[in-house]
Amino acid sequence: MIALSVNLNKIALIRNSRPGNFPDLVAHGRQCLDAGAQGLTVHPRPDQRHVRPRDVRDLAPLCAGFSGVEFNVEGNPFAKPTGEYPGLLALVMEARPHQCTLVPDSNDQLTSDHGFDLTRDGDRLEPVISALKAANIRVSLFMDPDLEQISLARELGADRIELYTGPYAWAAAQQSPDLERIFAAHCAAAEHALQLGLGVNAGHDLNLLNLPRYRSLPGLQEVSIGHALTVDALNMGLENAVYAYLRCLSGD
Template sequence: MAFALSVNLNKIALLRNSRPGNYPDVVAHGSRCLAAGADGLTVHPRPDQRHIRPDDVRQLARLVAANPGIEFNVEGNPFAQKLGNFPGFLELVTETRPHQCTLVPDSNEQLTSDHGFDLTTAGNRLAPVIRQLKDQGIRVSLFMDPDLAQISLARDIGADRIELYTGPYAAACRRRAANLDDLFQDYCRAATHATRIGLGVNAGHDLDLDNLPKFAGLPGLLEVSIGHALIVDALALGLEDAVRAYKKCCS
């Protein structure tokens, strides 16, 4: 079954931020990704603005609004507060109203997202945030490990979807781990359980052209968010052909 490809633009913004000015233009490259067949765009604004900036989120929201059928996904730490001209994560999401908000348990000090939520400790704090976002018509997804008990808690606190953290699967693929098939089956069980209890299933983190074809067999998969690997592949293939190659895996 086909599933959606949402292109994460963080790495294009990171390259832009290494020099003054707006080169490369994040919005222009987002438009190129859509023209090449991407189903949506993802960004992860952080208070330190190491890559995506608040104005990027605003401009991309307008770009997506001008392209019916395309989805905008804003991911990040729901408890990230105002810092300089960063208005706070929830404030930025409320302003730009993406189709989907993926909540991620990352701190300002983390290089990248590297684990799912532990809802036994974070659930009570997340529940009112989820209600607030859903009241605005925003679909809410929680970044989760393939843990069935935790996924049940995601349903209990009101999430619409989960995004399975695929870092361990990608690492196992890279080293050709003997337990790769067992690990993949853990993800399959998690996805099947999520679907059974009424949650949609997304996935992301370190998925690439080598490991995505196997992961495409995940039951009920609705969407993958891919940035780092796609931009790396674009160095060799060109941006449009890289998007098309990933879209082929999704189809």
């Protein structure tokens, strides 16, 4: 079974456009879990434009109260503490999620748009990975479908990779002739990861149109979906959107 982890960043973005706590992130997270989602994902950034540190602290006990549900915190491990943002590692050590997905996004990026270059960042990442694993937190690295880089992820001690699916989603939306090549590269990357003993997650711009094919990726364990699911929720309601993605992942 492929797990659905609902990314709550877009709901937090809506909340942050007004004072107060409306919509309530914890209430919406609970609604997703009640509907059957197997996890929640958040990506707190230093500028706090969507999920904030206090949200991470509030969502951790929510997930802990559901059997079989996982909490996944994403972020750049090298972003410096600023204001109320204590830095990713400090926040994760406080919240103790089931999984921490390390992502190489800079502070000025609109959204994550590439995987790690471990030939450049590996030495800096290794102590972060070691510290997380020592705290019994599963470590996933946000990666492009590059076999050499995935081998380095295993050498650094990562437990899983999360394949960056942005180019796949773009090619599917454009009906690009590159789609077959891109999907084949993702399949090869997933197979390589499995051979190395790495788990395989995926995320970025996956939706109800491109997910039916992507779910056939070898060994896919989890997808993190936020933007498209939030947009679909505007049309069909949040619970129905979660149901739709669960059905899609199960092949129904």
